[in-house]
Amino acid sequence: MAQNALDDRLAEQFEGDLHGPLIRPGDSDYDDARAVWNGMIDKYPGLIAQCSGVADVIRSVNFARENDIPVSVRGGGHNVAGTAVCDDGLVIDCSEMTGVKVDPDAQTAWVQSGATWADLDHETQEFGLATPGGVVSDTGIAGLTLGGGIGHLRCKYGLSCDNLRSVELVTADGEFLRASADENPELFWGLRGGGGNFGVVTAFEYELHPVGPEVATCLVFYSADKLTELLQAYRGFVATAPEEISSLVFAGELPDEELFSGADVHRQKFAIMGCYAGPPDVGEVELAPLREFAEPIADFSGTMPYTEFQQLLDEEYPDGMRYYWKSLYLDGLSRTAIDRIEYWAEAAPSPLSTVDVWQLGGAIEDIGIEESAFAGRHAPFLLGVEANWEDAEHDEANVQWVRDCLDDMRQFSDGSVYLNFPGFLEEGDEMMQTTFGPAYERLVALKDEYDPTNLFNLNQNIAPSEEV
Numbered sequence: 001m002a003q004n005a006l007d008d009r010l011a012e013q014f015e016g017d018l019h020g021p022l023i024r025p026g027d028s029d030y031d032d033a034r035a036v037w038n039g040m041i042d043k044y045p046g047l048i049a050q051c052s053g054v055a056d057v058i059r060s061v062n063f064a065r066e067n068d069i070p071v072s073v074r075g076g077g078h079n080v081a082g083t084a085v086c087d088d089g090l091v092i093d094c095s096e097m098t099g100v101k102v103d104p105d106a107q108t109a110w111v112q113s114g115a116t117w118a119d120l121d122h123e124t125q126e127f128g129l130a131t132p133g134g135v136v137s138d139t140g141i142a143g144l145t146l147g148g149g150i151g152h153l154r155c156k157y158g159l160s161c162d163n164l165r166s167v168e169l170v171t172a173d174g175e176f177l178r179a180s181a182d183e184n185p186e187l188f189w190g191l192r193g194g195g196g197n198f199g200v201v202t203a204f205e206y207e208l209h210p211v212g213p214e215v216a217t218c219l220v221f222y223s224a225d226k227l228t229e230l231l232q233a234y235r236g237f238v239a240t241a242p243e244e245i246s247s248l249v250f251a252g253e254l255p256d257e258e259l260f261s262g263a264d265v266h267r268q269k270f271a272i273m274g275c276y277a278g279p280p281d282v283g284e285v286e287l288a289p290l291r292e293f294a295e296p297i298a299d300f301s302g303t304m305p306y307t308e309f310q311q312l313l314d315e316e317y318p319d320g321m322r323y324y325w326k327s328l329y330l331d332g333l334s335r336t337a338i339d340r341i342e343y344w345a346e347a348a349p350s351p352l353s354t355v356d357v358w359q360l361g362g363a364i365e366d367i368g369i370e371e372s373a374f375a376g377r378h379a380p381f382l383l384g385v386e387a388n389w390e391d392a393e394h395d396e397a398n399v400q401w402v403r404d405c406l407d408d409m410r411q412f413s414d415g416s417v418y419l420n421f422p423g424f425l426e427e428g429d430e431m432m433q434t435t436f437g438p439a440y441e442r443l444v445a446l447k448d449e450y451d452p453t454n455l456f457n458l459n460q461n462i463a464p465s466e467e468v
Contacts, residue, residue, distance in 0.1 A: 190446040224345065440462070
């Protein structure tokens with residue numbers, strides 16, 4: 001932090017301008033306020049502004065810019081890469097801004113940026129409505145949406161960012177703007193998949209769709225002894241599956257004693273998880289083949305409340321565990337690619353880690369690549385490599401496993417990544433240019449217009465042209 005930011009007088013004046021609390025080192029709630037979901041992240045901000053609304057966000061942005069203070073932006077959820085907090089600088093913390101307003105007639109929802117998908121689903125499901133979100137309910141809406149948003153409804157209704165009607169944000173000069181197809185349309189293009197580069201988003205307006213309150217679901221576990229055959233069968237299924245089905249598969253040990261017993265606890269497993277965005281009775285029939293690839297170890301499929309399905313994975317990702325995730329868009333699931341997926345799943349140093357394959361396509365690819373900044377519409381699958389472990393002494397082995405896996409799997413990809421699973425951003429600008437391709441220069445132009453000094457650089461960063 002710049003020296004003048006440490007001046008007590010400046011901090012006190014700033015605090016007086018805020019409606020929400022300003023938290024400093026030494027305060028009793030400082031350690032709780034700086035802690036984030038990923039236990040690998042241990043940063044010590046100089047100031048944490050817990051914003052109560054847009055006015056606090058504007059004043060925080062102005063304070064950081066005018067005093068040359070590093071700034072990070074925190075929403076309501078995971079931020080696996082740890083960029084929501086920073087050492088020495090100012091955290092603009094929007095996690096207390098969780099309001100949700102649903103218009104059931106217009107089928108829209110206005111949501112503040114500190115909300116989680118659980119907050120949003122709770123309100124929308126009261127009216128039998130939903131918008132595509134994540135697959136863990138305590139994920140924040142903001143980061144997921146700005147990075148694209150791949151969830152359980154994607155093949156029928158697209159990405160989270162595809163369902164935006166409008167966005168409200170504070171830019172680096174402290175200006176409050178609204179972006180939509182009709183108002184600041186170029187900025188709206190960039191916010192749909194370009195990450196948190198262009199300002200602090202304070203609210204999102206989403207389009208809603210009839211979903212629930214109950215949906216047909218699939219969650220089946222097989223032995224990974226025949227992972228190659230299982231992935232080949234899965235590849236064949238998704239090639240002809242209706243758009244109402246969105247599914248993913250994951251492979252790993254997954255030693256959950258509440259779900260499995262005896263030798264099955266520590267057996268390598270292959271799981272299929274999916275949802276049908278339509279009538280549950282039809283969905284049960286359409287999802288049935290996923291449950292019949294082999295004799296399952298366990299099958300938890302069935303019709304259930306949509307909110308319950310959204311929460312099924314929550315306990316598998318507890319606060320404070322150590323996480324390192326990376327991704328690649330795959331150009332297909334060839335036999336060679338499947339063999340390498342099997343190898344890396346078995347090589348994981350932690351029994352809690354998985355190699356995941358997400359089905360894409362459907363409504364995701366129905367939107368033209370020029371209509372939003374999201375860069376993954378061309379790919380039939382997304383590879384996610386999730387290192388999840390408990391002890392710091394195993395950090396190096398788990399991080400290296402993810403990096404080695406990605407290095408190997410690039411032979412089946414154009415090298416582009418999903419911004420919400422970015423690792424720790426060590427690939428920097430090269431990763432972003434590879435991911436966005438020809439659209440990268442269009443994003444740089446937006447950065448030049450709305451954040452030319454790169455105030456918002458603690459993110460999957462698009463540097464302004466003066467820094468490139």
